[in-house]
Structure formats: C-alpha cells, structure tokens
Amino acid sequence: MIVHSIFFYFFSVIAIFSSLMVITSRSTINSVFFLILDFISVGCLFIMVGAEFLGMILLIVYVGAVAVLFLFVVMMLNVAEQKQSWFIGKKSTHIPTGLIVSVLILLELLVVVGGWKYKEDVMSSSTLILSNVSNTHQLGLVMYTDYILYFQLAGVVLLLAMIGAILLTFRERVGVKKQSYINQISRNPSSSIELVEAKSNQGVRVDD
Amino acid sequence: MIEYLQILGQEIYKIIFLLVPILVSVAMIVWLDRRVWGLVQKRRGPNVVGPFGLFQTLADALKYIFKEIIIPASANKVVFILAPIVTMTLALVAWAVIPMSENLVLADINVGILYLFAVSSLGVYGIIMGGWASNSKYPFLGAIRSAAQMVSYEVSIGIIIINVLLCVGSLNLNEIVIAQKELWYVIPLFPMFVIFFISALAETNRPPFDLPEAEAELVAGYQTEYSGMMYAMFWLGEYANILLMCAMGSILFLGGWLPIMDVYPLNVIPAPLWMILKILFLFLLFALIKAIVPRYRYDQLMRLGWKIFLPFSLIYLVLTASFLFYFDKLPKVSI
Structure with a gap:
C-alpha cells in the first residue's frame, strides 16, 4: 500500500507541477512539452486506479495525436516568446477569461461529482x-x-x-498545378515526346 | 521493506535479461540489413570484422562512442540532448509486453496491444524534438515530414488492429496469439496484413517511405546535426522500432509463438524460437524492400495513406464485423 501511495503522490505532483508550468513558462514550445508531461502523468494516474483502457486511450489520442499537432503548429508558426509574464503585464485580457472558464468547469465538476456521490439514481445504468x-x-x-x-x-x-x-x-487556389496519377502512369513515349524543328532566333514555345 | 527490495531486484534482473538480448539482436539485425542490401546489389556487404562480418556493428558502435558529441551553438540544448534519449527509451520500453512464449513475458497486461500502439505513437516525439532543437533547416523539414507521415499511417494501423481485435475479443497479446491456434489471421485478413506491413514501413521511416531522411534532399533529415553517441542512439532506437513492428506483425497476423502446425517435429521447437523466426522473416522482407523499391514522392505517400489505406481498411473492418455477426462467430465474453 505504501508503494501505491508513493507512486500516486509522485504522479500527481508531476501532474500539478507540469500543469502550472504550462501556463507560466515563457516559451510556447516548453508549454507544449509540459502539457505532454501532464497528459502522460494523468494517464499513469488513470492506470493506477484500474482504468487501464482510459489511460491508454488518453496516451494514444492526446499524447500521440493531439499534442503532436499542437507541437507542429507551435513550431510551424514560430510563436514568439512572451515578453511579459501574465502576472506582471498591465493589459492582460487572459486572466478574466481564464477565471470565467475555470469557475465554470469547477461548478460543472461539483454538480457532476456531487450528484454521482450523493444521489444513487443519477447513474442509471x-x-x-x-x-x-x-x-x-x-x-x-x-x-x-x-x-x-x-x-x-x-x-x-x-x-x-x-x-x-x-x-x-x-x-480554391488558382494557378496551382495538380498531379494526376492516372496520367502520370499511363504516359508513353509517343504521347509525351515531340520532335520540333526549332528556328534560329525564335526558339520553341512550350504550352504549359 | 526488504520484501519490496527483493521484488525490485527480481524485476531488474528480468528487465536486464530482456534488454540485453534486444540490444544484441539490434546489432545483429543492422548487420543483416546491410548484408541483404549488399547481396541484392551484387556486393558482399560487411564481411571483414569477425566471422562473416558479424562484429561490424559492434565496431561501428565503438567508433561512435569515441567520437566527439557536437552540440550546435544555436540549438536548444536540453531538448537536443533529450531527443535521442526519448527515441531509444520508447523503442526499448515497448518490449515489456511482447510475449516470447505463454509464460515468457515481462508484463502480461490486459491492454497489451493498446500499450504497444501508444508507445509506438509516442515515437514521433523523439524525431520532432530532434528536428526542432537542432535549429537548422534540414532537420526541421525532416521532422515535419516525419511527424505528418507517422500520424497519418498510425490511423490505418489503428484500424487494422481493430480488425484483429474483432476476431479475438481481447486486448491481451497472449490471448491474441492463442486465438490463432486454429488459423493464423494472415489467411482470413490477408489484405490487412499487407496494409499493416506497408504502414509499418512508413511508421518506422524505412524505404520506400524514408522521406524524413531522404539523402538527396535533406542530407540526413532530423539526424543531420547529431554526432557520436547521440546519433548512434537514434540509429539503435530506429532499428529497435523496426524489430518491434516486426514483432507486432508476427503477433497480430503470424500467430506469435505458435508453431506452423501442431504436429510432432514442429512443436518440439521451443516457442521463443518460433517467435524469433517469424520476426526474422518479417525483417528480411523489410530489408529486401529497402533494397529493391525506389522512394515515394511525398504527395504520393500522403495519398496512399489517407485516400487508399484508410478507406480500404475501414471497408474491410465493416466486412469483418458483418461476417462475424451473421455467421455467429463473434468472440464470446466470459461473464
């Protein structure tokens, strides 16, 4: 049992620490890496309580696909590092929005968990x-x-x-050449090579 | 407390006896790969160091160890060093659930196949991190290509796995093997086996899908800035991943550690040997394909993954499900 609780605290401390780092770290790439760490430790917590299927699906879907796309987008856009931390910045619009969303999530969680805990027929399977x-x-x-x-x-x-x-x-993009696989495969010398007599100082006009 | 330490000691002992053979076989498999490649091209391949050149990889590894590790000045150092470690660790960690026989498995977990799938889908991080942290054009382009490719082909591998799971009714790898006692799934699900094999080539960045490290365009892709032991770790991780994909293919389709037929001379051969033979067979196919197939163009690769493999495996999934349903062959859940 001791080992079990050691592991539980280990994973939950990592989860909480990395979720804090997601919102406080200055570099966007580091945020994404901490998000991945967070997903992995929450997946480990799922596995610890016996929900092995959920844990693995969390790893496959969120870490294996969603976070890869996050990383991809952040790297491609080359998002500049935040100059000011959110806590110091004057015109920060993030905090009120974040507060509203987190309060709403907390309320929803309270309703769901409370209902599930204290009213037996809510879970009507x-x-x-x-x-x-x-x-x-x-x-x-x-x-x-x-x-x-x-x-x-x-x-x-x-x-x-x-x-x-x-x-x-x-x-719809204009002026883009598209590859047609059927045409590419069914090309043969007689249809793709043409012998042209090029006149001096005029050259040959290739229609494309 | 002493009890725990004893258990820990036993597990470490088991893990070492799993990892050392894997690392040795990775070295041997690199030799085999180069040898097959050479023979196809009418060369001899590595044949100087040791008998038949068997120690060539060890010599190479030794060379890598003594080479200088160069970290580019503009690189993100932490991520740069982390990337090969992540690749190598993920490639080795997945072997924990591979059953070599009915009892010879480190962790016989309920969701073994999901674990394998999850670990192999995490493999993309090593490449992405390496490519980005190098802070250079070629590695970055290679990493982006690789990420798009691996995410695309994972989808069809997932659906192929669902196909097999429909027939088995369990996510445990040992049960998947035992369910093939009558008939290996390579026979009823042959198209899926072919698609799995091709997707595995794409998932491990092997030719003809080795665009992330296409020499002609991107030097060495995401590995361009790496040198010495860190390059060697990428390289070992890659080959361990290839072996893992071969093991996955042999468990899902070729009956894992089961003999070809349950008759006298064949079933005397121990189960782990069968597993190794099947992995070797699949790896030989990998090596031959590397030698004889030209490289794909990137748009052809994407088209193959999304427009051909994905719809085809979805249709085959519906067919499998309806066949099992109408002929009442769905696996029964023991309640």
Whole structure:
C-alpha cells in the first residue's frame, strides 16, 4: 500500500507541477512539452486506479495525436516568446477569461461529482456492472447498450466538427498545378515526346 | 521493506535479461540489413570484422562512442540532448509486453496491444524534438515530414488492429496469439496484413517511405546535426522500432509463438524460437524492400495513406464485423 501511495503522490505532483508550468513558462514550445508531461502523468494516474483502457486511450489520442499537432503548429508558426509574464503585464485580457472558464468547469465538476456521490439514481445504468470482467469489456457493455444514443451523437458531433474545420480552411487556389496519377502512369513515349524543328532566333514555345 | 527490495531486484534482473538480448539482436539485425542490401546489389556487404562480418556493428558502435558529441551553438540544448534519449527509451520500453512464449513475458497486461500502439505513437516525439532543437533547416523539414507521415499511417494501423481485435475479443497479446491456434489471421485478413506491413514501413521511416531522411534532399533529415553517441542512439532506437513492428506483425497476423502446425517435429521447437523466426522473416522482407523499391514522392505517400489505406481498411473492418455477426462467430465474453 505504501508503494501505491508513493507512486500516486509522485504522479500527481508531476501532474500539478507540469500543469502550472504550462501556463507560466515563457516559451510556447516548453508549454507544449509540459502539457505532454501532464497528459502522460494523468494517464499513469488513470492506470493506477484500474482504468487501464482510459489511460491508454488518453496516451494514444492526446499524447500521440493531439499534442503532436499542437507541437507542429507551435513550431510551424514560430510563436514568439512572451515578453511579459501574465502576472506582471498591465493589459492582460487572459486572466478574466481564464477565471470565467475555470469557475465554470469547477461548478460543472461539483454538480457532476456531487450528484454521482450523493444521489444513487443519477447513474442509471441498467446493465449490471460486473467485477470479474475486464475494464475494457465493462466500458463496451455500458457504452453500446445504455448509452448507444449518446455515443453515436458524440460521433456525429465530431464528424460535424471535422467537416466544419475542412470547410473553414478550404479555399480554391488558382494557378496551382495538380498531379494526376492516372496520367502520370499511363504516359508513353509517343504521347509525351515531340520532335520540333526549332528556328534560329525564335526558339520553341512550350504550352504549359 | 526488504520484501519490496527483493521484488525490485527480481524485476531488474528480468528487465536486464530482456534488454540485453534486444540490444544484441539490434546489432545483429543492422548487420543483416546491410548484408541483404549488399547481396541484392551484387556486393558482399560487411564481411571483414569477425566471422562473416558479424562484429561490424559492434565496431561501428565503438567508433561512435569515441567520437566527439557536437552540440550546435544555436540549438536548444536540453531538448537536443533529450531527443535521442526519448527515441531509444520508447523503442526499448515497448518490449515489456511482447510475449516470447505463454509464460515468457515481462508484463502480461490486459491492454497489451493498446500499450504497444501508444508507445509506438509516442515515437514521433523523439524525431520532432530532434528536428526542432537542432535549429537548422534540414532537420526541421525532416521532422515535419516525419511527424505528418507517422500520424497519418498510425490511423490505418489503428484500424487494422481493430480488425484483429474483432476476431479475438481481447486486448491481451497472449490471448491474441492463442486465438490463432486454429488459423493464423494472415489467411482470413490477408489484405490487412499487407496494409499493416506497408504502414509499418512508413511508421518506422524505412524505404520506400524514408522521406524524413531522404539523402538527396535533406542530407540526413532530423539526424543531420547529431554526432557520436547521440546519433548512434537514434540509429539503435530506429532499428529497435523496426524489430518491434516486426514483432507486432508476427503477433497480430503470424500467430506469435505458435508453431506452423501442431504436429510432432514442429512443436518440439521451443516457442521463443518460433517467435524469433517469424520476426526474422518479417525483417528480411523489410530489408529486401529497402533494397529493391525506389522512394515515394511525398504527395504520393500522403495519398496512399489517407485516400487508399484508410478507406480500404475501414471497408474491410465493416466486412469483418458483418461476417462475424451473421455467421455467429463473434468472440464470446466470459461473464
């Protein structure tokens, strides 16, 4: 048990420290690296409480895909280092927005956790929660029976978000040459080589 | 407290006996790779150091150790040093869950395949960090190419894994192997095996998908600024990753440590040997492909990943699921 709690404090201290570093570190790249560290330690905490599936999915989705894209964007845009720390800056608009969002999240968490703790019928799963089945099976059993509608709705929302993002960034570019694989593969000498008699001082006009 | 120390001692003992053979086999596999490459091109390949040139890699490693480590003046030093360490660690850490036989596995965890997938998807960080921290054009371009490529091909690898998991009904690697006792999944899921193999080539930045380190365009990609032991760590990590992908392929499709047929002379051969033979077989395919296939263009690579592999593996997933459902072959959950 002692080892268990040592590991718990180890991971939670790292998680809290790195989440503080995410918002206070000056270099944006370092922020992203600390965010990754935060994700990893929270994933380890998930695994420690026995939610191995959630922990691994957190690693795969957030660390393996989402954070890579964050890093990618930050590196590509070459975001300049923040000149002033948020706590010292005069015209900081971040703090009120951040406060509103965090207070809202805290309230939501209170409602959800409080309701789940003190009112038994809030968690209204009619599927039996079995203890001898692995974590992954249990999740599947609940998700695809009682909550199938919400599960599918979440999928539809994600799909809509994806289509929306593509639509927002899509623009027709003019003057761009496109590669056509069929044409490239089906080229042969007779259709692609032409013998031209070039006149002196006039040259040959190539239409492109 | 002493009990804990004893357990810790045992685990460290086990870990050392897992890591040392892997590092040695990585050295041997580099030799094999160069040898096959040479033979395909009618050269001899490394054949001077030791019998058949077997110690060539050790000699190379020794050379790397004694070389000077150069850190560029404008590099981000912490990230620059961290990058090869991350690559190497992630490549070795994944081996903890690979079963060499029914009992010969370091950590027999419930979500073994997810663990493998997670660790292999983290591998991109070593490359991205190395490329960015070098603060130079070629490594940066190489890192960006590599990140886009690895993230793209991970998607189709994930869907291929789901295909296999549908047939098995468990995420445990040993159970995936045992489920193939009757029939290796390479037969019913053959198209998926081919796609997995090609995606594994792309995931490990092997030719024909080695655009992140395309010599002709980017010198050595993300490794350009590295020298000495740090370069060697990148290189060892890369080959350990290739071996890992081969092990993953043999567990998912070639029946892991199971013999080809459960008949007398074949089932006497110990299980770990079967596993090693299958990994070697897949690695030989990797080495041959490196020697005989020309490099892809980058837009062709992206098109292959997103427009061909992803839809095809999704369609195959639906087909597998419907087949299992209508013929009532879905794996039963023991409740």
